[in-house]
Amino acid sequence: MIHTRQLRKSFGSNQVLHGIDLDVQPGEFVVMLGLSGAGKSTLLRCMNGLARPDSGTLQVGGIDLMARHSRRDLARQAAMVFQHHNLVPRLSVLKNVLTGRLGALPTLPSVFQLFRQADLDLARECLDRVGLSHKVDERTEALSGGQMQRVGIARALAQQPKVILADEPVASLDPKTARTVLQYLRDATRELGIAVVCNLHQVDYAREFGDRIVGLAHGRMVYDGTVEGLTEPALQAIYHPLVHPEPSAKADGRLQTSIIGGLS
Ligand SMILES: Nc1ncnc2c1ncn2[C@@H]1O[C@H](COP(=O)(O)OP(=O)(O)OP(=O)(O)O)[C@@H](O)[C@H]1O
Ligand SMILES: [Mg+2]
Numbered sequence: 001m002i003h004t005r006q007l008r009k010s011f012g013s014n015q016v017l018h019g020i021d022l023d024v025q026p027g028e029f030v031v032m033l034g035l036s037g038a039g040k041s042t043l044l045r046c047m048n049g050l051a052r053p054d055s056g057t058l059q060v061g062g063i064d065l066m067a068r069h070s071r072r073d074l075a076r077q078a079a080m081v082f083q084h085h086n087l088v089p090r091l092s093v094l095k096n097v098l099t100g101r102l103g104a105l106p107t108l109p110s111v112f113q114l115f116r117q118a119d120l121d122l123a124r125e126c127l128d129r130v131g132l133s134h135k136v137d138e139r140t141e142a143l144s145g146g147q148m149q150r151v152g153i154a155r156a157l158a159q160q161p162k163v164i165l166a167d168e169p170v171a172s173l174d175p176k177t178a179r180t181v182l183q184y185l186r187d188a189t190r191e192l193g194i195a196v197v198c199n200l201h202q203v204d205y206a207r208e209f210g211d212r213i214v215g216l217a218h219g220r221m222v223y224d225g226t227v228e229g230l231t232e233p234a235l236q237a238i239y240h241p242l243v244h245p246e247p248s249a250k251a252d253g254r255l256q257t258s259i260i261g262g263l264s
Helices: 040-045 071-077 093-104 109-112 116-130 143-159 176-191 203-209 232-239
Strands: 002-011 013-026 027-035 055-060 078-082 163-167 195-199 212-217 220-225
Touching: 002 040, 002 078, 013 040, 013 176, 013 220, 027 040, 027 176, 027 203, 040 055, 040 163, 040 195, 055 203, 071 093, 078 143, 093 116, 093 143, 143 176, 143 220, 163 176, 176 195, 176 203, 195 220
Parallel strands: 027 195, 027 212, 078 163, 163 195
Antiparallel strands: 002 013, 002 055, 212 220
């Protein structure tokens, strides 16, 4: 679903991504950890076409993002879930979810927001998946923060994407609500075979919900492996990295359950 090789990205003289190699399979829930400024959002923004990498290869849902591609085509493959969910507060819950269908409509119906019955059915089904069937007609601004984030997830599901990219989706929620939101996100995407890359700051949530953990430090991948492998040395590599860790050779050429780079 997602394939990157030697992906690099700079902002001026600030090199932010130093050659990222990552493959994410359908239905896999990958949690990305790293200190603030490690490059997590930049990597997600590259995957969603919001930032253009300098070099390397990047494919998302079969689309080559280094070549010319249409935003509409990419929107059919990858949906984004944001920390502040970016919903329209005065619209109903259903209408917010339906905006996830706009990219799938032909141009004229999309301009006039003429949704088909199938779009309405899908939007309702997506709200059901996040436990909000009873809120379809409510104004979105009347919902709690956790419910709004679940609407954001339903909107992403309504795009019928192959990939969901979630950038700190639970950063503004209390722990109980955060867990509920992550559970809905993981269960729905697992059932639908959607690949997820989810940036988080909480190691506990990463352990609880991740199928696999990726750790970034200074724009380099310093860990790629299982939840069980996320031991103290791995956490050191992620959260107390050397200033410029050099990636070590990979014994078998793969990045399974390995700490990559030197430890301080
Ligand atoms: N649009 C931009 N223009 C210039 N520099 C940027 C831009 N976006 C990100 N950066 C820089 O890239 C680096 C990585 O930022 P990024 O937002 O990817 O980090 P992050 O790991 O998501 O951090 P956080 O956990 O705080 O969200 C930082 O040094 C940041 O200042
Ligand atoms: Mg970020």
